Amino acid sequence: MTPTLDIWSKAPSPVGLLSNFAPHRFELDGVECASMEALLQAFKFGDPDEQAEIYSLVGSRAKSRGRRSTWVDTQTLWWAGRAYPRLGRQYQGLLDRAYAALAGNRRFAVALTATGDAELTHSRGQPDPTMTVLTPDELCSRLMSTRERLRATTA
Numbered sequence: 722m723t724p725t726l727d728i729w730s731k732a733p734s735p736v737g738l739l740s741n742f743a744p745h746r747f748e749l750d751g752v753e754c755a756s757m758e759a760l761l762q763a764f765k766f767g768d769p770d771e772q773a774e775i776y777s778l779v780g781s782r783a784k785s786r787g788r789r790s791t792w793v794d795t796q797t798l799w800w801a802g803r804a805y806p807r808l809g810r811q812y813q814g815l816l817d818r819a820y821a822a823l824a825g826n827r828r829f830a831v832a833l834t835a836t837g838d839a840e841l842t843h844s845r846g847q848p849d850p851t852m853t854v855l856t857p858d859e860l861c862s863r864l865m866s867t868r869e870r871l872r873a874t875t876a
């Protein structure tokens with residue numbers, strides 16, 4: 722039977738290292754982020770100066786910082802000065818690029834491939850996309866497809 726691994730920040734390694742809270746550095750479009758959570762929470766702000774305050778954060782500090790945003794009212798997220806409707810296809814493309822960038826972090830890539838063929842879940846996540854910048858499906862589908870790609874390139 723295929724094992725299921727539930728991703729959250731306090732899970733033992735390697736699963737905890739797949740949480741967006743984990744301190745994996747990566748760069749997207751020339752912006753260095755200390756964690757995926759920092760990038761995701763920065764999407765919630767249209768002001769580049771406010772976004773820049775978030776990039777260096779990790780874990781719950783990054784997530785809490787995002788609570789100052791009112792993005793839920795507008796359903797609009799921001800990257801590189803451009804507005805992304807939350808339910809739009811372009812936002813999905815932005816998430817794809819973000820996870821592709823994260824896959825360049827070796828510690829993340831090693832942790833992800835160490836999960837083998839396990840089904841990845843995220844039971845703590847919010848499934849309604851109008852209430853979160855990343856649903857469990859959006860996270861886990863990207864992690865599992867990235868794992869396939871990493872495997873294919875190292876085979």
Ligand SMILES: Nc1nc(O)c(N)c(N[C@@H]2O[C@H](COP(=O)(O)O)[C@@H](O)[C@H]2O)n1
Nearest residue numbers: 741758787845846847852853854855860
């Ligand atoms: N631990 C945890 N608690 C929640 O309530 C969550 N929604 C999540 N999901 C993660 O939170 C990030 C998205 O933040 P918002 O839901 O937009 O505030 C992202 O990292 C999800 O994977 N996790």
